[in-house]
Amino acid sequence: MSTLEIMLVSAFALVGAGLYGLLITRNLIKVVIALQIMVKGALVALVAAGQASDQLALGQSLAMTVIVADTVVAVIGLAFAVQVKRVRGTLDLRALAELRG
Amino acid sequence: MVYAGLGIAAVLCAILAIRATRLLSAALWLAGVSALVSILLYELGARQVAVIELSVGAGLVTVLFVFAISIAGDDALGERTALPRWLAAGAVGALVILLVGMALPVDDATVEAAGGSVQAALWDQRALDVLIQIVLIFTGVLCLLGLLAETRPLAFAPPAARSIARQDALPAGHEQVEPVREPALEEVR
Structure with a gap:
């Protein structure tokens, strides 16, 4: 396998691990962790694609945008989780659901 | 070989972060992935x-996670999951197989090199991205301040709530003067 193929397989595996965490977890903070893992996979895929197409600078600039957006998502998600814990007393997504059906 | 080893180690750390029962352990495994x-x-x-x-x-993100976990608490939620594990694993496996099948094998043909540095790409080609990043950062800071702010009575809250808030704000020993009550219509009669 070439370097790009190894990078792409690693990126897909990271996205898969993050998606698995998103599907099974019930904890609000763990949802943010799973999202972070998925974004790491996208980051690796962006830089690998940039290197493979000889446009590494473009890939890096896109990766920087992804890092900034990812950090803002993590900050807002964690602040939201802290407030939910203060108000509702739990981080369990099942217990937070108002509508049941 | 180095790339394969680093990729396998990152995926292993990600799986351990997902499977960790304690939130602090999950945050530390996530730092390992990063x-x-x-x-x-x-x-x-x-x-x-x-x-x-x-x-x-x-x-930064690991420090934020540790800070949030120290405030919210590291309570384990038990073994129950949102979806059955076999269903989630099957869906994720199918997605990864589809992605690998679509992306591999990669064609070695490369496009023309764009050249230039990251700075040139960022400021010349992706100037709009930089603007959006700045807006995103300010949005994040404002959301964080709004979410973590202490609750205060709103300006349009009912008078009773505002008077209670004023009473709380008075220093010790300063009693609030009762407002003069106007006589009701029945008392006048």
């Missing part, structure tokens, strides 16, 4: 992004 991904990026030649990922992803 560190390994930054080494991977450095080996690929993306030096600037690797440094930013190491400082922001493995540093």
